[in-house]
Amino acid sequence: MERKKRIYRHLKTLEEAGAILRACFGDLRVAPETIAVREALDRILTEPVTALASVPAYHAAAMDGIAVKASDTFGALPERPLLLPHTAGKMVDTGDPIPEGKDAVVMIERVEEREQGWEISEAAYPWRNVRKAGEDIVQGEVILPARHRIRPYDQAALLAAGILSVKVFSKPRVLIIPTGDEIVRPEEAPSPLPKGTLLEVNGQMLASLAVECGAVAEIRRIVPDRPGKLKTALTDALAGRYDLVMTIAGSSAGSEDFTPVLMEELGELLVHGITVMPGKPALLAAVNGRPVIGIPGYPVSAAVAFGEFARPLLYLMQGLNPPEPDMLEVSVGRKIPSKLGLEERVRVILGNVGGKRVAMPIGGGAGVITSLVRADAILRIPQEVSGFAEGETARADLMIPREALNDRLLAIGSHDLTIDLLNSLLKEKTGGRMHISSSNVGSLGGLLALKRQTAHFAGSHLLDTATGEYNLSYIRRYLTEMPVVLITLVHRWQGFITPAANPKQIRGIGDLIRPDIVFVNRQAGSGTRILLDYELARAGIAPDDVVGYRGEEYTHMNVAMAVASGAADVGLGIHAAARALSLDFVPVARERYDLVIPNAYMEDEKIQILIDIIRSTAFKEKALAMGGYEVHETGNVVNQN
Numbered sequence: 036m037e038r039k040k041r042i043y044r045h046l047k048t049l050e051e052a053g054a055i056l057r058a059c060f061g062d063l064r065v066a067p068e069t070i071a072v073r074e075a076l077d078r079i080l081t082e083p084v085t086a087l088a089s090v091p092a093y094h095a096a097a098m099d100g101i102a103v104k105a106s107d108t109f110g111a112l113p114e115r116p117l118l119l120p121h122t123a124g125k126m127v128d129t130g131d132p133i134p135e136g137k138d139a140v141v142m143i144e145r146v147e148e149r150e151q152g153w154e155i156s157e158a159a160y161p162w163r164n165v166r167k168a169g170e171d172i173v174q175g176e177v178i179l180p181a182r183h184r185i186r187p188y189d190q191a192a193l194l195a196a197g198i199l200s201v202k203v204f205s206k207p208r209v210l211i212i213p214t215g216d217e218i219v220r221p222e223e224a225p226s227p228l229p230k231g232t233l234l235e236v237n238g239q240m241l242a243s244l245a246v247e248c249g250a251v252a253e254i255r256r257i258v259p260d261r262p263g264k265l266k267t268a269l270t271d272a273l274a275g276r277y278d279l280v281m282t283i284a285g286s287s288a289g290s291e292d293f294t295p296v297l298m299e300e301l302g303e304l305l306v307h308g309i310t311v312m313p314g315k316p317a318l319l320a321a322v323n324g325r326p327v328i329g330i331p332g333y334p335v336s337a338a339v340a341f342g343e344f345a346r347p348l349l350y351l352m353q354g355l356n357p358p359e360p361d362m363l364e365v366s367v368g369r370k371i372p373s374k375l376g377l378e379e380r381v382r383v384i385l386g387n388v389g390g391k392r393v394a395m396p397i398g399g400g401a402g403v404i405t406s407l408v409r410a411d412a413i414l415r416i417p418q419e420v421s422g423f424a425e426g427e428t429a430r431a432d433l434m435i436p437r438e439a440l441n442d443r444l445l446a447i448g449s450h451d452l453t454i455d456l457l458n459s460l461l462k463e464k465t466g467g468r469m470h471i472s473s474s475n476v477g478s479l480g481g482l483l484a485l486k487r488q489t490a491h492f493a494g495s496h497l498l499d500t501a502t503g504e505y506n507l508s509y510i511r512r513y514l515t516e517m518p519v520v521l522i523t524l525v526h527r528w529q530g531f532i533t534p535a536a537n538p539k540q541i542r543g544i545g546d547l548i549r550p551d552i553v554f555v556n557r558q559a560g561s562g563t564r565i566l567l568d569y570e571l572a573r574a575g576i577a578p579d580d581v582v583g584y585r586g587e588e589y590t591h592m593n594v595a596m597a598v599a600s601g602a603a604d605v606g607l608g609i610h611a612a613a614r615a616l617s618l619d620f621v622p623v624a625r626e627r628y629d630l631v632i633p634n635a636y637m638e639d640e641k642i643q644i645l646i647d648i649i650r651s652t653a654f655k656e657k658a659l660a661m662g663g664y665e666v667h668e669t670g671n672v673v674n675q676n
Contacts, residue, residue: 046308046315048418049343049378055305056319056344057351060326065205065278065352072193075185077249078203079353084179087197090172094133097164101146101153102127102137105161113156120152133165140164172196182354204353207250209345210277212268213238214258214285214294215332236404237283237337241330244341248349250279260285262293269297273322278352280325281345282318284332294318294329302327310418311378313401314339333401339380360432363412363440365394367429368447368489369476371414373422382410383431384472386445389488389635393445394431395474398589411435411443411472425487439470444641446473448481448493449562450590451628452611453525453658460648460657461641469641475589477561478506482513485633491642492632494524496562500569505627507674518634521673524649525628525658526665529566531621532598532606532613541605541621544574547581554583555594555603563591566624567607592616610663620663629673646670 047055067081096102101124111117124141125134133140139159147154172178178196179189185201193201218235219225228234235257242252258268265285272280285294295318298304302322307329309317313336318329328344330337347357365385373379383394394414399406412431416422423429433440442465446454458471476484481493499508506521533541539552547554557563571578578584583603588594592615594606599616613620630649636642648654650670658664 046310047306048310052306052309052317052319053343053347056326056348059305059321060348061351063278063324063326063348063352064354065207067202068205069200069202071200072190072198075190075193075201075203076187078185078201078206079249079355080179080181080183080185081202081204081354082181083177084193084198084201086172086174086176086178088172088195089169089174090192090195091166091168091170093168095166095168096127096129096131096133096140097166098140098142099128100140100142100164101125101155102131102134102140103155103159104137105139105159105163108139108141108155108158111155111158116147116154116156117158118149118152118154124153124155138162138165184355207245207248207278207349207352208276209242209245209250209252209279209281209349210255210272210275211238211241211245211252211281211283212255212258212272213283214260214265215283216260218257218284220257235283237330237332237334240334241281241283241337241341241345244338245345245349248346249353250349253277260293262297265293266297266300269301269322269327273301273325273327278325279345279348280322280327281330281341282327283330283337285329298322298327298329309340309343310376311339311343311380312374313380314343315377317344319344331401334404335380335382335401335407338407361437363392363431363433363437364428365392365412365414365431366489367414367423367425367427368393368395368484368487370425371396371416371423373416373420375421376418378418379416381414381416382406383412383414384409384443384445384474385411385431385435385440386443386472386491387441388445388491391488392440393489394429395445395447395472395484395489397474409472411440439468442469442641444469444471444491444645445489446471446492446494447476447484447490448631449478449495449628450475450592451494451524451527451609452591452615452661453628453654453664454494456654456657456661457645457648460651460654461645464644464648469644471645477558477564477589479509479513479560482509482631485519485631486514486517491636491639492630492645494628495631496527496626496628498562498565498569498626500565500572506629506631510631510674514631520632520634520637522630522632522646522649523627523668523671523673524630525669526625526667527628528610528620528622528625528663529563529607530610530613530623532595532608533604533619533621534598534601535617535619537619537621539604543621544570544576544623547571547605548576550582552582552605553603554581554586555597555606556584556587557594557607558587558589561589562626563607566626570623611661614662625665627668627673 103124145157238254245252298320306319316331317340320327350357382397414431478495478497484490497509591608591612594608595612597603655666
């Protein structure tokens with residue numbers, strides 16, 4: 036096969052690609068099978084189910100008492116009981132058949148047995164306290180319709196009606212084929228992982244997503260980027276028992292992306308390239324009457340492609356319309372740019388802030404799988420729109436239950452590892468109910484988010500270089516009309532993060548202008564950036580004299596990772612981040628890291644629980660164990676205006 040770069044010949048919109056897929060496979064159904072009712076939970080019925088027996092099958096007592104003929108009890112009152120002969124009533128328990136000639140039950144609390152007979156203090160009308168035959172189910176009636184998903188209650192009703200087995204759609208059989216020379220199964224990965232080697236994790240994500248759609252999924256062994264091997268794998272799969280085949284990677288336009296050509300050889304290439312980001316390289320094909328979906332290799336792209344194409348197809352195979360996502364109208368908390376001509380999916384965190392449903396975008400490209408882990412929703416940007424301005428209304432597809440939104444605390448501001456610790460302790464204390472969704476935009480960005488009422492609280496460590504105080508002067512400057520409470524979370528050490536053993540012997544700020552040193556910086560507006568600029572000014576060093584000054588990261592862990600990976604020789608960050616990656620640390624400054632909370636939210640149950648956790652021994656002990664933190668003032672109110 037010729038190794039040359041391909042191009043996307045005819046990009047399709049999502050609507051066009053979906054229409055093509057439905058036209059080819061909209062009538063495709065998996066074969067029916069008959070299974071035991073006891074094993075039918077969550078399965079889809081292919082046909083209506085008719086009762087084989089009535090429930091109850093006979094007139095039955097609805098409670099303990101005596102079965103009587105109702106007309107014999109007329110006139111009985113609590114103040115004037117009626118005495119019936121023993122032959123006029125028969126003792127019955129709940130569920131017993133009603134004796135012949137009887138049509139009511141007087142409950143046992145209204146009956147006294149006397150030597151002469153039954154003394155009753157309440158009259159009964161016909162069929163009182165009696166379950167009539169067929170009251171629940173009548174033999175011959177339809178209990179459940181076709182295309183019904185069987186629930187636990189349905190299983191009980193089916194068994195009660197004498198039905199032991201049902202006809203359901205087979206679970207769609209899905210084969211997932213990971214491809215690539217650079218990937219390895221996590222279970223077989225060497226340690227340390229060689230450079231250029233990636234762990235194959237998309238297969239498991241796709242398999243589990245397929246299972247959520249009612250399918251059974253199998254992940255094939257990794258197929259190298261060799262046309263012959265890939266062709267053999269696809270041929271075997273499509274000759275086998277699978278209803279849907281998904282290949283991972285190899286569907287793009289690179290020199291080793293062979294799947295499009297193979298699809299043209301083996302069947303029909305329906306679509307190659309979709310006007311959606313992430314997910315553009317997705318491929319749709321038909322081979323031997325079965326669908327093949329080429330899934331892009333980046334995790335977020337893979338998730339988008341599955342959701343747009345595999346998910347609806349798996350439901351259609353089972354005779355169901357794909358369920359619509361739970362959509363929410365949200366207010367965009369920060370400007371989100373987008374390219375015209377491409378429909379974009381943006382991962383966002385959500386919170387109910389000041390009566391608004393606020394959506395804040397999560398940074399990271401299509402390869403950042405944790406952006407899916409952290410996301411509360413996917414915000415859709417239509418291809419004819421060049422993004423959303425702050426405050427605009429947009430549509431978001433929820434990834435969490437709608438009711439969970441009110442239990443979200445939206446934290447915008449400076450990054451610190453203790454925020455993640457707080458989130459873990461908050462979830463633990465509330466049984467998983469409450470959660471902190473955080474976005475790292477720097478301390479100044481956090482204060483501005485509070486001003487715009489798009490966050491519940493902000494983490495901040497802004498140094499006033501004139502006074503040496505933290506945060507107060509910035510609050511007075513930017514939050515003039517918003518009363519806030521300033522609570523100390525921790526004191527922490529900022530310093531130079533270097534590789535283990537500090538091989539280039541970095542000792543102070545003056546080393547940053549050495550020609551053999553590459554620095555990694557934090558973003559403008561972050562407290563760490565302000566600290567760096569302060570130290571550079573004190574040393575008389577111009578920022579442009581520092582190689583790497585313009586390169587920015589948004590978290591301390593990303594700074595540490597840049598050093599650990601060799602992308603930089605040094606960065607300014609917190610001790611805990613250096614310790615987490617076994618890096619060296621040269622202290623520069625001890626600083627106070629505070630939480631800024633608007634007064635308006637202080638009575639919120641979530642905030643109250645959060646403050647209790649901050650002041651707890653458990654939080655302080657865990658923070659100290661991370662290294663580089665001091666907690667002697669943790670939980671103190673610094674200022675309340």
